[in-house]
Amino acid sequence: MEEENKKEETKIEETEVEKLTKERDEYLDGWKRAKADLANYKKEEAQRMEQFVKYSTQAVIADLVTVLDSFDLGLSVIKSDDPARKGVILIKNQLEDILRRYGMERIETKKGEVFDPSIHEAVETVESDAPPGTIADELSPGYRLQGKIIRPARVNVSKQKGQG
Numbered sequence: 001m002e003e004e005n006k007k008e009e010t011k012i013e014e015t016e017v018e019k020l021t022k023e024r025d026e027y028l029d030g031w032k033r034a035k036a037d038l039a040n041y042k043k044e045e046a047q048r049m050e051q052f053v054k055y056s057t058q059a060v061i062a063d064l065v066t067v068l069d070s071f072d073l074g075l076s077v078i079k080s081d082d083p084a085r086k087g088v089i090l091i092k093n094q095l096e097d098i099l100r101r102y103g104m105e106r107i108e109t110k111k112g113e114v115f116d117p118s119i120h121e122a123v124e125t126v127e128s129d130a131p132p133g134t135i136a137d138e139l140s141p142g143y144r145l146q147g148k149i150i151r152p153a154r155v156n157v158s159k160q161k162g163q164g
Helices: 002-055 057-076 084-102
Strands: 104-107 118-126 135-140 142-145 149-150 154-160
Touching: 057 084, 057 142, 057 149, 084 104, 118 135
Parallel strands: 118 154
Antiparallel strands: 104 142, 135 154, 142 149
């Protein structure tokens, strides 16, 4: 009888050990998943913070772009032989250099280039000898910040003469 009791105790102990081993494995797997989730969260949060920092200056730079427009407008009325013109150009160039350091770049737009709605804003269509759908004139430059359009280039688009 003692042997039977020992066998039963051994079976109970083995069953208990199996149960505890299974429970331990479940807790370990749960801990590993939680650890992986935390690592993923940290990576995602770091990426969000990087994006925030990258574009945090966007509003200020967009406002300063209007100052560049004012410089262009002012330069258009200052005669080329006026000594003040050189000073205004130097200040404008200094502002552009500062903005470039923060990731702003001007969108290069040339007359005759094909109109691209992702970087251009059509203000008007004008009759021209140029092929329809090409840029006739750039009215104001466009700008990108870190590759993202903060203002499209405003342009006139050509259409065939005599077209509605």
